[in-house]
Amino acid sequence: MRTLFFTAFSLLLSTFIWAQPANDDCAGLIDLGVVPTCPGNTEIYDNVDATASDIGFGNIPDCFNGGSVDNDVWFSFTTTDDIVDVTVSVLGTDMGPNGTITNPQIAIYRGSCEFDGLSELACFSPNNGETIARIDILGLTPNETYFVRVNDYSATAAPNWGDFTICAEEYIPDINIGDETSTTACFGTLYDSGGPDGDYTSNENHTFTICPSDLNNCIYIDFNSFNLENNFDFVNIYAGADINAPQIAEITGAMTGDGFPVQVSSECVTIQFTSDGSGIQAGFELTWQCSPLECNGSGFDNPTPISSIPFSATGVSLCDGAATFMETPCGGADFINGPEYVFQYDSPGGLCAMISVTNAPGGTGVMVLNGLPGEPTTVCVAQSASGTITSANFEDAGTYYIIVADESGCDDFDITITETDCALSPALVDALCNPLNGCVEDGGVPSIFMFEDGFQDVPMVNGTNSGCWLGVGAQPDFYWFTIEAQADGPFGFILESADIPSDIDFNVWGPFTNEEVCDTPADIINYITNNEPIRSSYAGGTEPTGLADIHPQLGYVIEDVYDCQGINDDIVQTIPAQVGEVYVVLANDWGNQIQGGGIQVDWGPSDPAVLAPLAIEIMGQDTAVCPGETVQLSLSNVVDTYQWIDPNGTLSCTDCPDPIATVDATTTYQVVVDLVCYVDTVDVKVFVYDVDAGPDLDVCLGESFEVSAGSNFDLA
Structure with a gap:
């Protein structure tokens, strides 16, 4: 038994010793060489399974947390004639097999590795949770060897040991x-x-x-x-x-x-x-x-997931994120210039949400993107410089990023996201295939649409696409809408605040086609970003502004198309629209005074026929086929939201614009088109011939016979 115990003990001991790092004690230290030396560029070290060493006098460094050196390892470096001010850095890395060291601590000694032979010169312990420790030692003796002790600190029984790199380099003055x-x-x-x-x-x-x-x-x-x-x-x-x-x-x-x-x-x-x-x-x-570690702040590479809505979080810190990007499709929002915190929401589709950032310093804003910034297909879903988005559109299933940021630095914030009714979006991408045709109220009552405070989704650059504008005001308050002309005639409008008077500017681009704005929205957004508008108004003051042929207040004929090129009177000419043309309008609350009432649009300068509801039909109208044949159904206009009603389950799809119907009996199909200001239902009837040519017959060659099958058919 004694021999067996000794053998087992020896086996365990040899395994334990084998697992210890070679530089577990000062006598086995790793010499880093002469300063500057940074073998961390090629070598990865660790303190996994290291044991406590005892150097005698002053064994526990003054600054080491926990008062222990349980997992310490040893290194040395040598100064030169010229380099006597040295910085020693220990940097955790995840490029090794053990994972990164956490809470590394450094102590610097001079002397020798003999018992009681070392004297502590300096030590450093970082904040809890950090993976980097760095210490500056100035005025060392030339051509002298110094000793470095590296340990990890843990407040529990579980060690924080792991992989790291180490460098001893010349101190860099400020x-x-x-x-x-x-x-x-x-x-x-x-x-x-x-x-x-x-x-x-x-x-x-x-x-x-x-x-x-x-x-x-x-x-x-x-x-x-x-x-x-x-x-x-x-x-x-x-x-x-x-x-x-x-x-x-x-x-x-x-x-x-x-x-x-x-x-x-x-x-x-x-x-x-x-x-x-x-x-x-x-x-x-x-x-x-x-x-050597990857950037680890809350960013697009490391977003905080939102599993479902409603969602809330309190005491979130922008200091847990960092400034990592600035260029977005949302344009010039100053809050994104600072540290940001990124959430990721995988929407199942079919919902909108209110986003509220509270208990945060002024200047903290929130932005929603439907993809990564810099990707050509990413668009600005919503944005608010004040931290509140009343209705962010998550109706399309997919991945969305919700970014909270503050240009003045990092602080804590709370965030709440709750489902809400889908409101008319102010974004260009949502306006393109959703024209405001049919929004004219009976009796000429002006329409009212709501701004999203602080929203901008396209940059306005002087000399490129801003028209007469000189900036976007104190903060951008963009609202986009489109009109698809349903007749030849003048297209115009008058804009003003629906509550507190404010200075409103506008630009108009076009004409485009229905197919362009609905099928290739990215191309239209790119065009608007890089081309001047065809109409522009910028004049200061809170007077009404818009497109009209007669000035609504002063009564004279309007002759200019750019307010900055003629009389600065807020009004420019109407547009002679042709049927089918689409025009894109951007309105901005330059004065930043509108609070709760939104923007009021008077359509009086337009020919009402131009603004009539879209004449949507199903291509081909009613038709007739034989049993089992197929029919291609499609809409005459491209629209953004539609749903086919399939009473017999014979359509190839109900959420596509052009389903294929396979019919065995006469069927009426309907499609519900959800437009901005109204819902329309269009139907088509597919007739199936009911032909009976009688029973089968046996006849002799050349014998005649009669087939009676009614009318409206072809014999084959």
Whole structure:
């Protein structure tokens, strides 16, 4: 028994020793070499199954959480004649077999590995949950070897050991932008040109590019502070080696909240600072560090899932996200310039929802996209700079992204999403195949449509597509609608606020065809984004604006098509529409005064026949076939929402525009067309011939016989 116990114990002991890292104790340390040294670019280390070492005096480093060194491993580095200020970095990585180390702790020693032979110089323990530890040691002795102890901290019995890389590099002093243009350092601090104690100056334009030479998958940037002249001086951040790369953040004004994190997954990041010729402020301070781990903030690569609606969450922090993108199909919403938090909702279809962001600082907004930003098919579903979307359209099944962001920094917020009635969307993509024909009220009563506060889904660029506009006002409040002319004649309207008077501007594009706006909406959106409108009004003031041939207040004939090219009187000429032409109208509350009443549209300048309801028919109308034959049914107009009624289950589909009917008996088919202001039902009757040619007969060759089958048939 004693021999068997010894053998078993020896086997267990040898297995245990084999599992320990080679550098489990100081005597077996791994020499990193002469500074600068970063074997982490090629080597991955770990402290899995490491055991506590005992160096004698001062065995527990002063800053180590938990007062233990249960899983410590050892390294060394050597200074040179020129490099005596050193930064040691431990970076958790998921590129090894064990998963990343969490809560790494570092202690630096001088001396020797003999018992009581080491003296602690410095130590560092990061915040709980972090995977990076970095320590600066200045004024070391030239050509001296120093010892590095790495341990993980855990508040429970379960260790946080894992894989990591380690570097000992020359310490990088703080940099003032403008003093240097680039760096390959994996970490550092960048100030404005005035440094930590001074202000920046006027008319600056500096760039600073960070391209770390160390292996990395994410560059983390955090603004410790910023105070810039609001909307005149900017820090712009680009995900690449210069300012031609995609812009992912824009910073102006003063920071609020608990920070302003930015995460970049590209190899380089470029920081640009510009100031105008007037006021100056204290400037900014930011730090950067690279990591071999993938960027882990709540973004499009790591969204928070919403399993169903209703949904609510409290105390969500934008600090758990980061600024990772800025360019969206929603256009110029300032709130998206800062840190964002991304939710993902896989809609089953057939619903709309109200989204409310509360208990958040002013300037926190919310946006809904139906795909990833940058994808050509992604459109802006809804957006609000105030944090409330009254009706986001999730009627089409698919993946949607709900983004909450704040341009001033990160703070906590609550979010509530509840199902609601589907309202008429202000978005261009929803307006294209949903013309407002048939919305004219009896007696000429104006129509009223609701803005979505802070909504913009297409950028307005001076000299490209903005017409007479000079910006979008204090904040964009876009509303799009279309008209499909049902007769030749003038198309016009008068716009004004339905409650508090406000300055309203509009642009009109066209003509397009029904097929273009319904079948290729992305092409139309691209056209509007890159082409000037055919009508535009921009004049200031709260007077009515629109398309008319006679000025509604002053009574004279209107001759201009652009308000900025003739008399600035808010009114431009009507459009001589031709039957079938589609015109796209954008109205914007430039004055940002409309609150609850929306926009009022008076259709008086139009020929009523132009605005008549769509004349939708089923192609071919009533028809007749023999039993078992098929008939192709289709609508004369492309519309957005329709449902076929199939009484006998003989249609190939009920939610497509052109089903195939296979009929054995005379059947009436109906299609319900749901248009913006009314629902129409159109029907078609398919007759099936009931032909009986009598019983079978046997006849001799050449013998004649009579077939009696009625009329309306062909013999074959």
